[in-house]
Amino acid sequence: MLHQIMDIIAQAEKVYQQHFTAETHFERAIFFSWYCGIGDCTFCYMSAEKHAKTARRSTESILAEIILCKALGWKIGFVSGGHDAYTKVEFLELLKQISRVSDEKVWINVGPLSHAELLKYQPYIKGVVASIETINPTLHKKVCPSKPIGPFEQMLSDADSLGIDKAMTLIVGIGESLDDFLLLEAFIRKHGIMKIHIYSLNPHDGTAFGNALPPSNVYHAEWIARTRIAFPTIDIQAGIWLDRSNTVSLLLRAGANSISKFPALRHFGGKEARQVEEQVTRAGRVFQGTLTTMPKTVTIPETINNRAGVAHKIESYIDAMRRTQTRQTLTRT
Numbered sequence: 010m011l012h013q014i015m016d017i018i019a020q021a022e023k024v025y026q027q028h029f030t031a032e033t034h035f036e037r038a039i040f041f042s043w044y045c046g047i048g049d050c051t052f053c054y055m056s057a058e059k060h061a062k063t064a065r066r067s068t069e070s071i072l073a074e075i076i077l078c079k080a081l082g083w084k085i086g087f088v089s090g091g092h093d094a095y096t097k098v099e100f101l102e103l104l105k106q107i108s109r110v111s112d113e114k115v116w117i118n119v120g121p122l123s124h125a126e127l128l129k130y131q132p133y134i135k136g137v138v139a140s141i142e143t144i145n146p147t148l149h150k151k152v153c154p155s156k157p158i159g160p161f162e163q164m165l166s167d168a169d170s171l172g173i174d175k176a177m178t179l180i181v182g183i184g185e186s187l188d189d190f191l192l193l194e195a196f197i198r199k200h201g202i203m204k205i206h207i208y209s210l211n212p213h214d215g216t217a218f219g220n221a222l223p224p225s226n227v228y229h230a231e232w233i234a235r236t237r238i239a240f241p242t243i244d245i246q247a248g249i250w251l252d253r254s255n256t257v258s259l260l261l262r263a264g265a266n267s268i269s270k271f272p273a274l275r276h277f278g279g280k281e282a283r284q285v286e287e288q289v290t291r292a293g294r295v296f297q298g299t300l301t302t303m304p305k306t307v308t309i310p311e312t313i314n315n316r317a318g319v320a321h322k323i324e325s326y327i328d329a330m331r332r333t334q335t336r337q338t339l340t341r342t
């Protein structure tokens with residue numbers, strides 16, 4: 010059985026090599042809130058921790074993180090947060106500031122958006138992410154009871170008509186099986202999905218999955234490999250948590266383009282961050298950017314709102330990164 014899976018992964022690696030260069034990078038998801046108006050997806054920490062609607066980050070903190078991402082060579086995976094944490098007007102303003110600072114359009118993952126909302130956000134967004142999470146309809150009703158797939162399908166179809174790129178998320182290890190891959194394949198084809206974020210379950214304390222075991226890295230890799238073989242040019246992002254830093258080589262060989270979800274700022278320069286970079290080399294890829302070397306310069310745009318506030322936030326991030334590095338060095342000596 011394992012032998013067959015490794016054959017699938019080897020096949021996926023060949024498909025990847027035929028269509029992409031031997032590089033990879035880290036993509037950072039930028040989160041703006043701890044509040045979610047839905048709040049009952051059974052795997053999500055927001056189903057266990059209830060926060061007030063005002064529980065969101067300052068704009069300075071968000072912009073500081075984006076500026077640091079650029080300095081470290083990381084890409085913005087998407088901008089996301091709980092549903093309804095911002096009013097539409099506030100979110101539009103946030104998007105304007107983010108795209109000004111990042112100097113490019115960004116992906117957004119903020120729930121199903123109407124045609125009118127897409128039109129409003131279009132000047133600042135590259136694409137929309139449908140957080141489908143699981144493609145099995147029965148399981149979906151169970152794990153995302155208040156987040157049906159239908160409105161996302163409508164958003165994808167509206168995005169298509171407006172020429173906005175389309176992505177989706179998938180979490181494996183929450184009760185689906187590989188038999189569901191056919192459903193995923195049909196969904197990607199139907200909606201012309203260009204990018205997929207494939208995570209494996211990270212059991213959060215207090216959620217319905219608090220005592221569950223995450224799936225094996227081979228299972229995670231097989232979902233990625235099957236997707237790569239079926240869709241040779243799709244952009245696949247593999248989401249890994251801290252305890253999966255030693256699985257990166259396998260996930261890249263299975264055909265992932267990039268990695269995400271790793272808590273890269275909190276563990277900057279730490280043992281797991283070094284492990285991720287080593288794993289990238291082991292997979293025969295070159296890592297664009299760094300998870301371990303402090304940036305030489307950080308450029309803060311002159312035109313940014315509250316430049317001093319953003320600079321202060323960047324300093325506090327850099328201090329925290331330095332402290333992690335020092336702790337790690339002391340542990341090693």
Ligand code: SF4
Nearest residue numbers: 045047048049050053
């Ligand atoms: S909609 Fe997203 S943020 Fe809200 S509970 Fe579900 S997974 Fe969590």
